[in-house]
Amino acid sequence: MTPFKRIEGKLHVEPQNFIAYRDGQLYMDGVSLAEIATQMGTPCYVYSRDRALANFWRLQGAFPSAEIHYSLKANANLALIGALAQAGAGMDAVSGGEIFRAVRAGVDPSRIVFAGVGKTISDLAYALDTGIGWFNVESASELARLVEMARNKGKRPRVALRINPDVQADTHHYIATGHARAKFGISLSEAQLLLNEYISSPDIDLSGLHIHIGSQLGTVQRTVEGVQAILPLIDAYPEQLLTLNLGGGFPVSYTGEPVPAADAFATALHRCLAGRSLRLLLEPGRYIVADAGVLLVSVEYVKPAPDGVIVVVDGGMTELIRPALYGAIHNVLPVREARTATRATSHVVGPICESADVLRADIALPPLQVGELLAVLHAGAYGAVMGSTYNARPRPPEILIEGEHWRMVRRRETWDDLIRLEVQ
């Protein structure tokens, strides 16, 4: 891996137009995307290390005293995690597997927080043995399980209770997590009881609260309301509850739509927390990697549609499920810059046998030839990690651009990979 220090100074400067046309070809940082596609084939994920780091630094700038734990669920590629860890990020994991990945990437276990509603005994045992920094506990029964396991192992883990503040986040209902009917977190009243019972426990160091009301948050206000709801709990234990984990959820603009900036969250939250000297933790995922990744696909066929054309490409919901799952809208750019002003209403669809397999509907694209490359933008978060092998489709390779250079950081799966674990 390229040492971070060599480029450290540069990364404090926002890279402008890190995805742009040069001489008629789309570039990411210093690299032609067509060159990558020629060598690696399509579909193919490409990430900009420098853009991910710039996003990290921008968020750190908005919250200078916060400890940022990058949320691995957004993109857990080892090389990307390693670069973020070298820049100073801790990690937010939601499974034993994600903790394993973080450790393999060289992350100090004490910089790992472990969240999730369904932590298994084996995951908890692994996390305790690894010596991770924080357990974000989501239920009374999980707390009881952790206390017993910690006692048996002679460990005293640091615990934050994840509170469900009953706030409806302004986002897609699949990724709203802070309302009372959501499966996440502990209600305020139950948290009060647990704090009374465990705050002086010899078996755990219960010293924080955690809140995460959703992802791709459309407003700052709901987050403020969530934090305000839990402040009475914090204020009841000023000597013990010294850490507040504010979760992730910082939004990105996928197609130019307005979203609140990280600074807006920071300003509102600092105002809300004024007068308290809390150690702050953040768990951003999407904000760090979404716009740092593109999915490259090739046009296989173009056929007429009632309102334009259907562009069938070689990647789809198996590579990027967000449009099918959430109705997410991603911008799509031809890798070769259009030479004419002609545009057709195009529906970019994948080859998978599901009508939901539409990468982007209703987009004005220039006339496209078979074999032409398209870049699906903002595919760095919740892209490759949510990929599947449905329809016996090997998962695509992942490429990391490091300035002027690029390298493969995950190879393309093969048909043999797909049947490797099966027994006939």
Ligand SMILES: Cc1ncc(COP(=O)(O)O)c(C=O)c1O
């Ligand atoms: C507990 C927790 N923390 C952090 C995140 C990361 O969210 P985002 O990618 O929106 O920053 C999630 C994702 O939903 C989460 O559930």
